Amino acid sequence: MAVSLAEMGLSRLKGVGPRAAEKLERLGLSTVEDVLFHLPFRYEDRTRITPIGALRPEQGVVIEGEILAADVVFGKRRSLLCKVADGTGLVSLRFYHFSAAQKNNLEKGRPIRVYGEPRPGAAGLEFYHPEYQLGPDLPPLERALTPVYPTTEGVSQRQLRNLAGQALDILRQHLPEELIPPDLLDQRHLPSLANALEMLHHPGPDDPVDLLLDGNHPAVKRLVMEEMVAHQLGMLSKRAGQKTLAAPVLDGDRLLRKLLLSLPFALTGAQNRVIDEIGADLRRDHPMLRLLQGDVGSGKTLVAAAAALTAIESGYQVALMAPTELLAEQHRANFEHWLAPLGIPVHWLAGSLGQKARRENLAALADGSASMVVGTHALFQDAVAFQRLGLIIIDEQHRFGVQQRLALREKGRFGNQVPHQLTLTATPIPRTLAMSVYGDLDTSVIDEMPPGRKPIQTLVLPVSRRDDVIARIRSACLEGAQAYWVCTLIEESDELQAQAAEAAFEALREALPELNVELVHGRLKAKDKAQRMARFAAGEAHLLVATTVIEVGVDVPNATLMVMENAERLGLAQLHQLRGRVGRGGGQSYCLLLYQIPLSQTAKRRLAVMRETTDGFVIAEEDLKLRGPGEWLGTRQTGELAFRIADLVRDEALMEPARELAEILLERHPGRVERLLRRWLNGGEDYADI
The missing domain is CATH 3.40.50.300 (P-loop containing nucleotide triphosphate hydrolases)
Known part of the structure; x- marks a missing residue:
């Protein structure tokens, strides 16, 4: 019986001994199939020569020329400077780490081929520590683009390219089993698995690399679709398994x-x-x-x-x-x-x-x-x-x-x-x-809020407006409203958050002597926290200074004003949850987001989204785009959503077709389900176990 690619260990590939296998394991590579599914994240074009006179800064290119000189030069750091010319121009190669043998090999008059990204330097455009090959006999240029793979310490790009090349040779001799029937692939204009892998590892110089990298090429969609189908099958199988369990029949109204x-x-x-x-x-x-x-x-x-x-x-x-x-x-x-x-x-x-x-x-x-x-x-x-x-x-x-x-x-x-x-x-x-x-x-x-609720109005203000914000709190509370002042810190530390809240509490109590101010943070005993919250809920306190412990579970309809300090430090989901502590009564509520400058682009986008909408589902979609699924779910569940190729944000449009395809496979091709789960989840279908 033929051995599948998933059953072929890395020992099948030349150059993989026990030590190399241990390093490759860190990349999640233990079989030939794993190597094939370990895809490049970018490509280098080594298929054509660029004249030195046509070089542009920070564009990866191949040049060929003749070495004019190679000398050790002394500046802030000692370096080896090699000058290369090709008749259209002159460029320098600079090496800060070099040996005497390397200097001696860079002989005047010797042909050289260089790959790298030129950057402006002391001697005009320079290549820093580029890859190079020396003549007199230079090998033919690459026929396909050169893949660049995700790697880890001790595993070089050359090693990964070599392993991928060997794995593709095996693939051509042992075509992988097509677990999605060809007619279903044809309906969606998707290539075979073997053709998709060939394209992704070795695209030609004229192939649309941009489409490969942004996930819009059919070769990428082919792998994404199969992986998503496998995840959906895991879900559907689990759902079917749950229905084999019994539960009490509960009735009565x-x-x-x-x-x-x-x-x-x-x-x-x-x-x-x-x-x-x-x-x-x-x-x-x-x-x-x-x-x-x-x-x-x-x-x-x-x-x-x-x-x-x-x-x-x-x-x-x-x-x-x-x-x-x-x-x-x-x-x-x-x-x-x-x-x-x-x-x-x-x-x-x-x-x-x-x-x-x-x-x-x-x-x-x-x-x-x-x-x-x-x-x-x-x-x-x-x-x-x-x-x-x-x-x-x-x-x-x-x-x-x-x-x-x-x-x-x-x-x-x-x-x-x-x-x-x-x-x-x-x-x-x-x-x-x-x-x-x-x-x-x-x-x-x-998807419907109780009648009478008014959308919360959100304002985004620099921290320099703090005094204006305090005056607004005074005015609102003296008119009978209540307010929250939320303190945030980057560090996930109850102690540091408590210190920040205590400092804000003292400052606000001093600035607002006519108001009753309470303080709640994660370092308080549960009994003290509950008593202080109860006093605020009963209207005995005007202002509650708190850390993000009030993110959920606090319901005071009379609280109509919230101030969040350092709002730029929080994610969208947390900002939205905190904002939801106001707007729970019939009055108009306000949320004031105070920020420190300078703001990152991500922080600007988050604050803009908060100002533009109060729709939690719109905010969640934006949050997913900004953070990605692993961070969105949090560290507790990051490892439980182990997509290898699919990207939930990029590939959102494929989710529904993948679900439909999974249902068709369960109905018409149940024998393929287990093999698909094994290929993509390797027993990991329990990640969503309830």
């Missing part, structure tokens, strides 16, 4: 109707629609896996409460997990406000809980007398046991690791039965990222 009658407002059409979608999921006998997206202030928590009441009415327990105590406390307060009048106590489980209360709550969860629990990471610790866990609600899922989410689900496992799961996020997820990372989840979107 008596408690929900009582809650809705008690509210002083009507739900939005979007909230009603999403409650219906979730209710339909809960009535099925396999687990709900639903992602609920909604901008800050859109009413996601109330929808989650509706789902919780359905589970509780059906005799099951509900666990709501949030990533921080501040956010969990906010959920606890909301759920107590809504559920306590219905006779349903809300239990609490977090790191700050005292030993006695912890023991009591653990016992209530274990014997089933606790129907509703809100908490943090403490919920999935070993000591926690549930009697009948039927629904898990996770807020800001991307801030938990995969294993943490699974650990909570396993606490509700009973044989083949697992709880339903509802995930909330106030961080709108760009569509391409949602399809890639959460493609195994059903998605609901609350």
Whole structure:
């Protein structure tokens, strides 16, 4: 049986011993197929000679000429200066690191071919440490463009080019299996895998390099499409696997109707629609896996409460997990406000809980007398046991690791039965990222804000206007409003952020003696933080000085003014989340972004986006473009989205066709699915495991 390229180890290639293999492993290269999929990030044109008289600065070229002289010269640094002429002009080669043998080889009158980028120097245009070949017999020029590969310490470009050349020779003898049927490729005008790889590693001098590098060439699209199809197949396979699990059937709307009658407002059409979608999921006998997206202030928590009441009415327990105590406390307060009048106590489980209360709550969860629990990471610790866990609600899922989410689900496992799961996020997820990372989840979107909410007006001001901003706070607060002053630092340090907030707190308290000013930061004890937040929420304080701990979970409708210091230091998602702390009542709210100059181009773009729109989904798309998917997801999940060739921003238009193609393959060619997953994910299809 023929050995596939994915099964051929690097020992098949000349020049790869144990030490070289170890270095190549750092680049993720362990098979011949890996080498073929390790693509160049740019190309050099060594197929034609450029006359010295036609040289332009910083353009990679090949020149040929005759050595006129090679001398050691002394300036700020000792260097070897070699002068080369070709009849059209004269140029210098300069080497700061050289040997006597190298100097002796650069003999006067000897032919030389040079590749590099000339730059202005002391002797006119100069090549610094260029690659060169010496005559009398120079080899033929390259027939294809020269690829430049991503590399690592100890692995040279020459070595990578040699390995890629050998891998292409093997490819021609062992054509890779076409896992996407040719008729489906033809419909999309895509080349075969072998032809695509040949083009990408060895494009000709007249091939459209710009299209190759920006991802618009059919050869690139061919590989991107197959990789995206593999990721979608991983998602669809996982989704099918989830449907083999059982879940409790949850039904009943008596408690929900009582809650809705008690509210002083009507739900939005979007909230009603999403409650219906979730209710339909809960009535099925396999687990709900639903992602609920909604901008800050859109009413996601109330929808989650509706789902919780359905589970509780059906005799099951509900666990709501949030990533921080501040956010969990906010959920606890909301759920107590809504559920306590219905006779349903809300239990609490977090790191700050005292030993006695912890023991009591653990016992209530274990014997089933606790129907509703809100908490943090403490919920999935070993000591926690549930009697009948039927629904898990996770807020800001991307801030938990995969294993943490699974650990909570396993606490509700009973044989083949697992709880339903509802995930909330106030961080709108760009569509391409949602399809890639959460493609195994059903998605609901609350795309409507409660009536009466006015768009927040955002102003961007230099820090030199600080005194004007303080005067504006004084005026607004004396007229009955409340305000936030948020301090940010580049360093991710609670201690440094606390110092910055404390300094701002003292300065603002001195500048605004007629106002009550409170301070909240991450170094405070949970009890102190909660008390200070409660005083602000009750209207006892006019101004809350805080670090970014207030990013989520703070809801004070009377707060209509927010100031963010050093706003240029924050990403778009965080700026948008913080801005969402105002605009939660009926009054007009304002967000003032103070920045330090000079501003980077990226910072200018971020602040401009904040000024132009309050639409969280527009902001999320812009944020993805500026930061890229790995950084957007955060370090906890960066390794879980391992695209090798596809770029979610660049290749967004291919995501939908890839999904359709994956569904066709599952239906018509199921035998190819496992091989596609092995080629592209190598078992990594578990990256989005819920």
